Amino acid sequence: MKLIKVLVTLPALLSFNHVAPQAQTESEAELPAVQQLQAVDLTVYQTGEARQGAAADRQHLYAIDNFTLAKYEKAGGSLVARWEGIWGGAISHLNSCFAEKTQLFCANSNFPELPMASSVEVFATDSLQHIHSLSLGIMDEGSLTWFDRLGEGWLAGFAHYDGQGGTEFKDHRFATIYRYDQSWRRLGGWMIPDSVTRQMQPYAASGGALGADGLLYLSGHDKPEVYVLAAPRMGPKLIHVATISVDIEGQAITWDESAKRVLIGISRSSREIRTFQIPPVVLPAGLFRLTEVNFTL
Numbered sequence: 603m604k605l606i607k608v609l610v611t612l613p614a615l616l617s618f619n620h621v622a623p624q625a626q627t628e629s630e631a632e633l634p635a636v637q638q639l640q641a642v643d644l645t646v647y648q649t650g651e652a653r654q655g656a657a658a659d660r661q662h663l664y665a666i667d668n669f670t671l672a673k674y675e676k677a678g679g680s681l682v683a684r685w686e687g688i689w690g691g692a693i694s695h696l697n698s699c700f701a702e703k704t705q706l707f708c709a710n711s712n713f714p715e716l717p718m719a720s721s722v723e724v725f726a727t728d729s730l731q732h733i734h735s736l737s738l739g740i741m742d743e744g745s746l747t748w749f750d751r752l753g754e755g756w757l758a759g760f761a762h763y764d765g766q767g768g769t770e771f772k773d774h775r776f777a778t779i780y781r782y783d784q785s786w787r788r789l790g791g792w793m794i795p796d797s798v799t800r801q802m803q804p805y806a807a808s809g810g811a812l813g814a815d816g817l818l819y820l821s822g823h824d825k826p827e828v829y830v831l832a833a834p835r836m837g838p839k840l841i842h843v844a845t846i847s848v849d850i851e852g853q854a855i856t857w858d859e860s861a862k863r864v865l866i867g868i869s870r871s872s873r874e875i876r877t878f879q880i881p882p883v884v885l886p887a888g889l890f891r892l893t894e895v896n897f898t899l
Contacts, residue, residue, distance in 0.1 A: 638847075639846045641865070644864065644877040647679065648874055649875055651671070652875050655809055655855065655867075658857075660859065662701075664701065666699055669688065670686045671696070685730040698748040700811070707724055709748055709758075710722070713745055716767070717740050720745055736786065738786065744760035744772070744806075747854075757782075761777050761808075762774055773803075774802065774805065777794055779793075790897045792839060794820070794840060801829070805823035806823070813857065815885075826852075827845055828845070828850075835888050835889065843884075846881070864879060866878075
């Protein structure tokens with residue numbers, strides 16, 4: 603299949619629009635006001651596989667489906683390589699991927715099966731040949747939906763669900779974010795703030811990516827929003843500092859490392875990969891970038 607590239611030309615490319623802020627609940631009164639921001643549409647790429655998310659390197663885009671990966675040229679849109687597993691196979695639910703050098707790192711889970719189990723699957727970016735698998739097995743954290751580099755280790759998001767794929771004793775509020783060293787030994791973690799989990803329920807974060815600004819950008823299952831989180835001065839819960847309206851349908855997101863503050867997401871219904879210019883987010887006083895947090899005492 604040939605990827606079709608469509609340029610989106612909007613007057614909004616010249617400026618960022620701000621959306622009126624939402625009211626806070628009483629329990630959120632002491633938290634900083636959540637910045638309401640608007641992304642600018644840049645480019646749309648038509649694919650046949652983008653149902654779970656997208657990844658990118660400097661010259662290519664990667665469309666992600668449950669057990670399918672497809673690599674396309676950014677320029678010209680030609681299909682370069684494709685990998686496809688089998689229905690009911692060992693890789694059955696690729697949730698997200700990100701490209702790093704010559705490798706594509708992917709989060710895989712057994713959703714909607716129980717108990718929840720996850721693995722990290724690694725593919726060669728040139729051929730999409732599967733080259734490595736790291737089984738995380740059954741984890742109390744939940745189902746691995748995304749992970750990213752943080753220093754020499756990893757930052758990873760785990761989902762819990764209401765209903766299908768969930769457990770009776772843990773609902774969507776138990777979705778969480780953990781910090782691991784390079785060998786996937788847990789160092790610490792954070793809760794996701796209520797103002798974000800409410801927007802994602804009955805699901806959890808389907809995508810997550812650390813920005814160059816050191817803040818965490820999360821996407822849900824289906825809403826056209828990205829939530830920006832900062833680290834607190836104290837306590838176990840991240841702080842919701844911004845919500846960005848983005849023309850996606852949830853699912854996995856990634857940054858385009860070849861451009862400044864360009865985020866990549868998908869439209870699941872149309873199987874499009876879409877790119878966006880993301881406005882800068884102000885870090886409120888007293889909060890920290892996740893890249894500034896020390897996980898040792």
